[in-house]
Amino acid sequence: MILDNRGMEPPQPMIRTLNQLETMTVGEVLTIINDRRPMFLYEELDELGFDYVTEPQQDGSFKIMITKRGE
Numbered sequence: 001m002i003l004d005n006r007g008m009e010p011p012q013p014m015i016r017t018l019n020q021l022e023t024m025t026v027g028e029v030l031t032i033i034n035d036r037r038p039m040f041l042y043e044e045l046d047e048l049g050f051d052y053v054t055e056p057q058q059d060g061s062f063k064i065m066i067t068k069r070g071e
Contacts, residue, residue: 003032006061014041017066021050024068032064033057 005013
């Protein structure tokens, strides 16, 4: 699944992303695209047990691939 959060004002991208994470199963990947690097989201992902990889994009946005880890 891909969530394009560009153009949204904080905290909407984070809220939208966290809501989607609640529906994920182990091994599933969620890709989000944000206008900025989601520093506060990274802390939440660490606490909730998700892995993530961030790729800066040429247009200045950030693509983050989030994977739910197994227990």
